[in-house]
Each structure stands twice: as structure tokens, then as C-alpha cells.
Amino acid sequence: MRIHRYGPHIFHTQSNAVWEYLCRFTEWRPYTHRVLAEVEGRFVPVPFNLESLSALMPERLARRLETKLLLHLGLGARVPVLRLKEHADADLRFLGDYVYRNLFEGYTLKQWGERPEALDGSVTARVPVVVSRDSRYFPDPYQGLPRDGYTALAARLLSHPNIRLLLKTGAREAMEMVRWKRLIYTGALDEYFDRRLGALPYRSLRFEWRSEQGTEAQPAAQVNYPNSGGATRSTDFGQLTGRSNPFTTVAWEYSKACDPRVDEPYYPVPRDSSRELADAYRQLARQEAPDVIFAGRLADYRYYNMDQAVARALQVYEGLCP
Numbered sequence: 001m002r003i004h005r006y007g008p009h010i011f012h013t014q015s016n017a018v019w020e021y022l023c024r025f026t027e028w029r030p031y032t033h034r035v036l037a038e039v040e041g042r043f044v045p046v047p048f049n050l051e052s053l054s055a056l057m058p059e060r061l062a063r064r065l066e067t068k069l070l071l072h073l074g075l076g077a078r079v080p081v082l083r084l085k086e087h088a089d090a091d092l093r094f095l096g097d098y099v100y101r102n103l104f105e106g107y108t109l110k111q112w113g114e115r116p117e118a119l120d121g122s123v124t125a126r127v128p129v130v131v132s133r134d135s136r137y138f139p140d141p142y143q144g145l146p147r148d149g150y151t152a153l154a155a156r157l158l159s160h161p162n163i164r165l166l167l168k169t170g171a172r173e174a175m176e177m178v179r180w181k182r183l184i185y186t187g188a189l190d191e192y193f194d195r196r197l198g199a200l201p202y203r204s205l206r207f208e209w210r211s212e213q214g215t216e217a218q219p220a221a222q223v224n225y226p227n228s229g230g231a232t233r234s235t236d237f238g239q240l241t242g243r244s245n246p247f248t249t250v251a252w253e254y255s256k257a258c259d260p261r262v263d264e265p266y267y268p269v270p271r272d273s274s275r276e277l278a279d280a281y282r283q284l285a286r287q288e289a290p291d292v293i294f295a296g297r298l299a300d301y302r303y304y305n306m307d308q309a310v311a312r313a314l315q316v317y318e319g320l321c322p
Helices: 016-023 050-056 059-072 081-085 090-112 121-125 150-158 171-177 237-241 272-288 306-320
Strands: 011-013 035-039 042-046 078-080 128-130 142-146 183-185 202-213 222-224 233-236 247-257 292-294
Touching (some): 011 016, 011 306, 042 050, 050 059, 050 090, 059 090, 081 128, 090 121, 090 128, 090 247, 142 150, 237 247
Parallel strands (some): 183 292
Antiparallel strands (some): 011 142, 035 042, 202 247, 222 233, 233 247
8 A cells, every 4th residue: 555645646637748748657547536524523525516515404405505506507617615605696605605614714724824815716716616416526537646656657757867866965965066057946936045035935734644454444535624623634545545455544634834944845825925925036036046947836836736737847848948
């Protein structure tokens, strides 16, 4: 059984180009991710959909709300919860308020340490209300896990005679060890400039790992806890990556502010003040590091899914080698 040291990573994309590129380095284990959230003592699918509605609402109310969702939004619609809260129809506003309180507000406070209103709209867009009974977490046509794991995929990517891999080597040290005309830097944007304009805020994670005997430690590979306990979510890796023994491993995730001296930065904090500071660093990069290309979640200071990170890398390559 494989585990993901930095939390569950299910590859998914709508991009045929990204999928075909990665197929050069791995075969895929078919996997469809489904997530449950603990709400009012029940486990319901997220994103919130018509199955969640039926599980949490009285039957007559659930039917009425389903009818209005289909009438006003249409089958298959994916609407951000804050938009639903502002809908002209009172019943749909009620539903938006319910989803906001029970699935979104508490989870956002745990994950980001901020109220949803203080964050960029992209955060709410990632957790829509879905007008269907499709309980897949990702609707993308390409989904799966590398058959031999992400470590093997990365090893194949790096297996090239022109690539020299230096481990346990800082960026400054590496820049002094090799001659270069153009540098692609994927570390933290503010760290490159020794945080002279101030530290960009990140969220980090703390994990608790537990090994448990049995076939399934929880009702789904991933369970979210919007309003209960201190963890944001737990992952049963036996369900995620496959089990070859009578034990499974569960990771419990706890979100925390990132102390750059001791923590690994995971998530750029999506708010106006962060974006303004990142823009100031980008201006500094144009002035002082014109031969350095900043790319990746940390260097771009943007929340990238894995396929977006690959697409960004391919974009950089195409710009260098048209």
C-alpha cells in the first residue's frame, strides 16, 4: 500500500495535452475519487449534490428544493455556494445558507484561518453545489493514480542525461555550483528575495498517521469534517491506493499557519493583501532577476492543481523552445 506523504493527490484534468504528456512517464491505475463530509451526524457526498440534499432534508422539502434547483439552474449546473445564498428564490437562498453553514463556513475557517468573505472568490468556486446525482469529486474526463506511484513517475521524468539532480542543496548554493544563462526557479517567491518586502503568507499542514487493521477504516477514501473535531479531513490510503495486507493507513490533516522557519508551505493564502504583496515581488523580479523564470505554486504564488502545475511547466518549456 502506498501513502501520499503530503496528503491525497488524485490526478485529474480536462487537458488532453497534459494527460498525454504524463502518459509518457507512467501507466495509470483507474480511480474515481469520492468524498464524504460529516454533517449533522451523517456522511453525505461533497460537493453537495442531490444525493446530499435527499440525505439531509425532510423528504417533502428535499423534493421541492430539487425541483427548484432543476428549474432555476438546470441539470448538471455547478453553482458557487455564495451565489446560491444570493438567489432571488427564497427556498434556494435557504439551501445556500444551509450548505454554507454546514459544509463551507467551518471547513474554510479550519483550512484557511479566515472567514470565507475575506478570501478570493476562487475559494468558494472550488466547492460548488452540484445539481445532479453524480457523486464524483472531480468531473474531469481524465482521472487516476500513477500505477507505480508518484515517486516512480518523478524518477522517470528526471531520468535524462542532461539532468543533474542535487539533493539537500539550497537554491543559492546550487546557483553558485552551476553555470547558467537562464534559471527556472520553483521555490517560494519571497524566499528568493530573502523576504525583504515581507513574508508571503502560506498555510501549512500537520499530519497524524494511524495504522488500523481491517478492510476499511472509514466510509470513504476521504472524509471531510466541516464542523466537528479539529481535523479538516482524513484519508484512508488503503481505499485510495489499494491494499495488499490486512492493515490500512489513515492520515488526519490539521491546517495551520505556516512558520517559514520550521514548516513547509502548502497553500498560498488567496486574499487581496497577499496578492498585492506577491505583485510587488513580481515587480522586483522583473527589475532584479530578468533571467530568472519563476514558475510553480510557490514561485507563482498561485494555487495550482497538479494538472495546472504540469500545464504551467509545459507553457514555460514552449516559451523557451518554440
